[in-house]
Amino acid sequence: MKNLQSNALQIESLVKTYDNNFKALKGIDLEVKEGDFFALLGPNGAGKSTTIGVICSLVRKSAGKVKIFGIDIDEDFSAAKQHVGVVPQEFNFNQFEKPIDILITQAGYYGIDVAVATERAHKYLKLLGLWEKHNVPSRSLSGGMKRRLMIARALIHEPKLLVLDEPTAGVDIELRRSMWSFLESINRQGTTIILTTHYLEEAEHLCRNIAIIDQGNIVKNTSIKNLIKQLNKETFILDLKGEVKDIKALDAYPLTMVDSSTIEVSIDKNQSLNHLFSHLTTEGVEVVSMRNKANRLEELFIDMVEKNLTTNKVSDNG
Amino acid sequence: MDNQKKWVALSTIVRREIRRFMRIWPQTLVPPVITMALYFVIFGKLIGSRIGEMSSLPYIQFVAPGLIMMSVITNSYSNVVSSFFGSKFQSNIEELLVSPTPNWIILLGYVAGGMARGLGVGFIVTLLSIYFADFSLYSLPVTIAIVLMTSLMFSLAGLINAIFASSFDDISIIPTFVLTPLIYLGGVFYSIELLSGFWKGLSLLNPILYMVNAFRYGMVGITDINIFESFAMVGLFSAILFFVALWLLEKGSRLRS
Numbered sequence: 001m002k003n004l005q006s007n008a009l010q011i012e013s014l015v016k017t018y019d020n021n022f023k024a025l026k027g028i029d030l031e032v033k034e035g036d037f038f039a040l041l042g043p044n045g046a047g048k049s050t051t052i053g054v055i056c057s058l059v060r061k062s063a064g065k066v067k068i069f070g071i072d073i074d075e076d077f078s079a080a081k082q083h084v085g086v087v088p089q090e091f092n093f094n095q096f097e098k099p100i101d102i103l104i105t106q107a108g109y110y111g112i113d114v115a116v117a118t119e120r121a122h123k124y125l126k127l128l129g130l131w132e133k134h135n136v137p138s139r140s141l142s143g144g145m146k147r148r149l150m151i152a153r154a155l156i157h158e159p160k161l162l163v164l165d166e167p168t169a170g171v172d173i174e175l176r177r178s179m180w181s182f183l184e185s186i187n188r189q190g191t192t193i194i195l196t197t198h199y200l201e202e203a204e205h206l207c208r209n210i211a212i213i214d215q216g217n218i219v220k221n222t223s224i225k226n227l228i229k230q231l232n233k234e235t236f237i238l239d240l241k242g243e244v245k246d247i248k249a250l251d252a253y254p255l256t257m258v259d260s261s262t263i264e265v266s267i268d269k270n271q272s273l274n275h276l277f278s279h280l281t282t283e284g285v286e287v288v289s290m291r292n293k294a295n296r297l298e299e300l301f302i303d304m305v306e307k308n309l310t311t312n313k314v315s316d317n318g
Numbered sequence: 319m320d321n322q323k324k325w326v327a328l329s330t331i332v333r334r335e336i337r338r339f340m341r342i343w344p345q346t347l348v349p350p351v352i353t354m355a356l357y358f359v360i361f362g363k364l365i366g367s368r369i370g371e372m373s374s375l376p377y378i379q380f381v382a383p384g385l386i387m388m389s390v391i392t393n394s395y396s397n398v399v400s401s402f403f404g405s406k407f408q409s410n411i412e413e414l415l416v417s418p419t420p421n422w423i424i425l426l427g428y429v430a431g432g433m434a435r436g437l438g439v440g441f442i443v444t445l446l447s448i449y450f451a452d453f454s455l456y457s458l459p460v461t462i463a464i465v466l467m468t469s470l471m472f473s474l475a476g477l478i479n480a481i482f483a484s485s486f487d488d489i490s491i492i493p494t495f496v497l498t499p500l501i502y503l504g505g506v507f508y509s510i511e512l513l514s515g516f517w518k519g520l521s522l523l524n525p526i527l528y529m530v531n532a533f534r535y536g537m538v539g540i541t542d543i544n545i546f547e548s549f550a551m552v553g554l555f556s557a558i559l560f561f562v563a564l565w566l567l568e569k570g571s572r573l574r575s
Contacts, residue, residue: 018575056416059575078319078418086416092409096341101334108330109417111323153413 008034008192014064024050026216039203040196042213048196056086085154087164095139110157124152144175235293241286327419335431354443358450382447383534384506389443394436394469398476421567432473461536467552468529474559
């Protein structure tokens, strides 16, 4: 396993105020270690895409420092850019060009000559399952293929840092899983990956470290393991056999009837489930299946974002 | 980025630009040739034969250099403005902006693409003009130099227009309301010696007049303007437009938020 020592990305007091005076980033600090698989989570408008925009030079920062593999972007952005590959949220390639031409052209922008670029383009088109379509106009590709084409394009100059802005948005489950496995494989080979996503399951499955950003502030920056440890409550949905009119309340196990054959229960992390099931058995209720109400990380994420919202409201009023 | 990589980046942009206008040749190469053929038939043959001589030249010989220059100007301009704005519109300009390619290379790449189309169409129109008019070339160096500088200047102007444009209307306003009147009033169809004092003075403010006359001088040896003034004017405008375009790219104006 790669030693997580030096920083692939270091952000200090990054501020971005847009021309309309909207402050998208309010002085964020962030460190991503080399070799990491890092998730940047946040609700819409939290500042994720602005942060990525600054890293890849599409957004001009208002203040703060950004270093990519130790290279200060204010000193030599051109050198820093050699190390970064970006997969944006929206399709942004020329839809009239063929995938093979898009990749070779992109490589050319990084100074890679046609022979090497062609070899790499073949490699990535094959790896990402696009070889069959390499010579058709890219507008004829499916949504999933277009996303994979953008990943291939971002990798064509073999960057050490790959930044993906919601790469699996609108992608079906099968394709999402195959993209996960591809990203995991390139991360194992040493590429540092930063991912923004709305699918919290994706962050939990793929990433080792995570930052939650909300309203231009980093509200949490830790490992996924630590974050999960902080989860002290889980909500379960229990499907019942037959219909039940009412269930007697049980102290420490707040039960809610969702409908006549479904109940919901919130349980603390260290609480045993045995007592709950004994109680249900006594009540003559038979449970046929049980599942989490929501992704564990999702619950924590919503909790943090809500807390941040409350804090900001208090400080705004104060 | 070392010089070798810069060269690869520049040649990549130029290749991509040429590939773009060659791919859509029925839109980019055929229409200007058909338009110019009609100009030659109508102004050169049908009406021209009744006009007689202009500046002691048969009318078709007088208008041919202007028509060639007109096709170079409009095609250089429209190639860059439509290609760069199209890239902005589709957001694929971001492919270049996130790369380490320096802004001056991006500028040169687009301008070279515009010049390739402008000069390519100009060459086809020149071949066409040989069919309609007889002329021997008066000065090859002057002809080549002025056509290159003019194509460069209007490619730069097209790039600046595209940087500012935020809709397709914005890329047609300048060609329709500025470029076309300037070309038509720029001595393509008449000698400014025909104009009275005020209108002649006003015409001298039109930069296209200088280019058309210098080109006409190169082709047939006749000009209303001192050709050194013409070169100075085109050189000065090109230098100003180059630095304005580069400054806009460096600033990220309308390209980076």
